Amino acid sequence: MAALLTKSNFMSGLQCLKKLWLEVQEPHQATALSPAQQRIIDQGEEVGHYARQHFPNGQLIVGNGNEALQATQDAIAPGVSCLFEAAFSFDGLFVRCDILQKTSAGTWELIEVKSSSKVKDEHQWDLALQKYVLIGVGLSIGATKLMHINTQTCCFPDLADLFVIADITEEVDRLLPEVPKQLEQFRATLTENLEPTLTIGNHCTSPNPCPFTQACWQHVPEVSIFTIPRLDWKKKDMLLAQGVLAIADLPLNYALSGNQRTYVDSVLTNQPVIDKAAIATSLAELEYPIHFFDFEAQNPAIPRFDGLKPYEQFSFQYSCHVLQSDGSIEHHEYLHTDQSDPRPSLVAALTTDIASIGSIVVYHKSFEASLLRKLGGDFPEHTSKLAAIANRLWDLEDIFKYHYKHPSFRGSTSIKNVLPILVSNLSYKSQTIQRGDQAQAVWEEMLICLDEAKRTQMINDLKAYCQLDTLAMVEIYKFLLKMLEN
Numbered sequence: 001m002a003a004l005l006t007k008s009n010f011m012s013g014l015q016c017l018k019k020l021w022l023e024v025q026e027p028h029q030a031t032a033l034s035p036a037q038q039r040i041i042d043q044g045e046e047v048g049h050y051a052r053q054h055f056p057n058g059q060l061i062v063g064n065g066n067e068a069l070q071a072t073q074d075a076i077a078p079g080v081s082c083l084f085e086a087a088f089s090f091d092g093l094f095v096r097c098d099i100l101q102k103t104s105a106g107t108w109e110l111i112e113v114k115s116s117s118k119v120k121d122e123h124q125w126d127l128a129l130q131k132y133v134l135i136g137v138g139l140s141i142g143a144t145k146l147m148h149i150n151t152q153t154c155c156f157p158d159l160a161d162l163f164v165i166a167d168i169t170e171e172v173d174r175l176l177p178e179v180p181k182q183l184e185q186f187r188a189t190l191t192e193n194l195e196p197t198l199t200i201g202n203h204c205t206s207p208n209p210c211p212f213t214q215a216c217w218q219h220v221p222e223v224s225i226f227t228i229p230r231l232d233w234k235k236k237d238m239l240l241a242q243g244v245l246a247i248a249d250l251p252l253n254y255a256l257s258g259n260q261r262t263y264v265d266s267v268l269t270n271q272p273v274i275d276k277a278a279i280a281t282s283l284a285e286l287e288y289p290i291h292f293f294d295f296e297a298q299n300p301a302i303p304r305f306d307g308l309k310p311y312e313q314f315s316f317q318y319s320c321h322v323l324q325s326d327g328s329i330e331h332h333e334y335l336h337t338d339q340s341d342p343r344p345s346l347v348a349a350l351t352t353d354i355a356s357i358g359s360i361v362v363y364h365k366s367f368e369a370s371l372l373r374k375l376g377g378d379f380p381e382h383t384s385k386l387a388a389i390a391n392r393l394w395d396l397e398d399i400f401k402y403h404y405k406h407p408s409f410r411g412s413t414s415i416k417n418v419l420p421i422l423v424s425n426l427s428y429k430s431q432t433i434q435r436g437d438q439a440q441a442v443w444e445e446m447l448i449c450l451d452e453a454k455r456t457q458m459i460n461d462l463k464a465y466c467q468l469d470t471l472a473m474v475e476i477y478k479f480l481l482k483m484l485e486n
Contacts, residue, residue, distance in 0.1 A: 004094040011122060013186040015210070016203050018196045021189055022212045037209070041446060043301050046117040048098060050302060051147055055099060058082040066095070077291070087369030091183070097130055099147070107142035109125055109166070110134065115301045117151040117311065119166050120206045121286040127168065129174035144172045149301055162310065174344060179210040199240055202233045221246045223267055227411035228260050230255035262405050274404040279403045280484050283477075284338045286394060289347050289358040292477070294469040295317060295371050296439050296462070305341040307378050315371050316342040320353050321465040321474050329474065333353035335462055339447050347375055351385045358392075361473055363415050365395035380449035396473055399480065415472055423475040426468070 003024075022029055028212035033041070052058055055074045059080050063070045070085035071474040075083055081102040088095055094467055099111035112127050114120075127144050134141050150164045189196060200220070204213050220226065224245050244250060247267045255265060266273045296317040301310050308314060320332045332353035336342030354360065356424060362368045369390050376386035408421045416434075420427045439462060446458040 004089060004092055005183075006093075007095045007129055009125065009181070010093070010186070011126060013182065013189070014122070014125055014206065017186070017189045017213060018198045018216070019210050021185055021192070022188055024098075025244065026195070028390055029215055031214055033211075034438070035441035035445075036435070039437075039441040044115045047149065047301050048113045051099070051113040052084055055082050055101065055161065056085075058084045058099065058101075058173070061086050061096075061418060076216075088133050088137050090133045092178075092187075093129070093183070095130050095133045100134075103142055103372045104144065107140045108134070109143045109145060110141055111145045113147045113468070115149060117149050119146050120147065120176065120207065121166060123148075124168060124171045124175055127172045128179055130425050131172055131404060132176060132179040141171075144169045145166050151310045151312075154303075154310055156306060156308050159302070162302065167205045183429050185198055201237055201240065219245075223247050223407065227263075228256070229263055229411045230257070231260060233374075263411050266405050267407040268304050270407055272404065274405075274483075275403040276484060279399055279480060281397060282403070283484070286359040286361070287357070288323070289355055291358055291360045292321040292323065292353055292470040292473040292476070293354070293360050293368065294363050294466060294473075296319075296443070296466050297367075297371060298440050298443065305481065306341065313371060313374070314343060314480050315346055315375070316352060317439075317462060317466050318346065319463075319470040321470045322355070322358075323355075323474060323477075331467065331470075333463060335458060335459065335466070335469060337446070343375060343378060347379055347386070350389075351382055356388070359394050360389060360392045361394050361396050361477065363395070363397050363469070365393045365397070365475060369393055396476065404480075407414075413468070415476075420473045422479045423472070426472060428465075428468065428474060431465050431468060432461040439465055 009020060009023060012023050025162060046429045052060075059075055059082065061068055061075065061083060062085075063071055068085070068433040069089055070084065072088065077088075083100045084098065086097045086100045098113040099109075101109045101111065103109055108292070110127060110130055112123065112130070114123055116123070123146050127146065131141055131144055143326075145165050145167050147163050147165045147201050150161055154161045161256075199327050200216055204210050204216065210216075212213070225247060226233065228247070239245075239250075246265055250264065262273050295315045297313040297315045299311045299313045303310055303312060305314060317335045318333065322330050322332070324330075332349075334346050334349040334353075336346060372386050372390040372393075376383040379386075397413050397415070400409070400418055406418075406421055409417045412418075420429075432437050442458050442462055446455055446462070449458065
């Protein structure tokens with residue numbers, strides 16, 4: 001007997017037939033989950049557990065496979081009115097339902113829990129598949145609902161309205177007739193001995209990152225159409241259909257914005273495009289002592305500190321290099337290392353480490369500015385100081401958005417791309433933590449880690465990552481000054 005297809009398999013098939021085939025036939029080709037991806041999964045499970053608290057009469061179905069199927073039937077038979085993780089099998093499919101609740105009319109309400117802040121198209125398909133199976137096994141299904149995070153009015157410590165329950169029965173019922181059609185296509189794909197040949201595209205990352213992307217994209221040149229800034233997917237798909245991947249193969253006079261054309265020209269000539277006069281004018285705005293500053297922040301689905309909404313950012317770490325007019329540099333940093341609210345002690349340190357005069361250089365100013373203003377609102381006694389800091393922010397990224405284009409930046413203005421090109425002895429690749437979402441995952445793990453040696457290592461890794469962010473800005477600033485001198 002062939003293995004049952006799971007809900008996860010079905011959703012993969014909707015995204016990409018090749019993903020489905022590889023998932024079932026060649027699962028070993030998948031890349032391992034990153035710590036950041038694992039954190040998203042863990043957070044989804046936490047949200048699911050929290051949602052069950054709204055149904056105090058619910059019974060959790062444990063076990064896997066046939067064990068879970070039998071446990072579900074054993075619970076339904078005596079009249080249990082609410083089930084968590086109920087398992088059902090029909091038409092070669094196996095599904096588990098987050099919440100299944102009996103109504104006074106004798107029907108069942110099907111409720112799917114998601115950690116997203118709104119209903120998405122894929123959620124409707126998710127529930128349509130479940131409903132197809134439940135109807136197939138003879139259950140009478142009434143309303144079909146999605147329980148998602150309320151980011152509008154929910155605010156810690158009152159989490160009574162953490163969830164919104166949206167009735168999407170009408171949308172799900174429209175999809176029900178399509179479920180067997182999709183299944184027929186998926187099964188036909190899975191009978192093939194060779195993996196499907198499909199064009200790469202936006203479906204490789206949407207609605208979910210595909211673990212097989214590395215293999216599918218290995219033929220894409222490093223300098224490809226995918227590095228052109230803000231090129232929309234409609235244009236990318238048209239170019240792919242014409243067999244155009246490399247920038248060198250773009251049709252002559254291909255329609256591009258001014259910024260896109262500047263980048264493409266820099267690639268074709270293999271020369272940077274630099275407006276030194278504009279850079280000089282921008283740098284002249286800076287006043288000593290120059291602070292090079294960076295926040296790391298967290299945004300959990302379930303808020304845990306006063307005044308925060310679901311997914312609202314809060315700072316847990318910062319780094320600050322201060323450059324004096326005589327060329328001397330000092331470094332300040334803060335990292336919160338326990339499960340208490342990091343904001344009060346972070347604000348106290350921050351308002352001490354940043355002088356009342358001098359410019360504050362950041363990279364992608366909107367992020368730091370929003371965090372500073374939020375902190376000012378949460379801690380009124382520091383509002384004026386934090387507002388003054390926010391008003392002095394100066395965005396180094398603007399140099400690379402408007403005045404300095406280099407083909408080796410690969411169309412990006414990210415400091416991760418800019419740094420190794422301008423400052424060859426510094427790179428994020430040498431760090432254990434190389435991205436902000438990794439820092440979030442490591443910080444969460446560090447907070448609950450009981451192994452002191454491992455915990456110390458994670459603390460050191462977090463400090464090293466954040467410190468590199470501000471050191472990178474110092475060195476890029478020095479590079480720009482030297483370039484102008486020459």
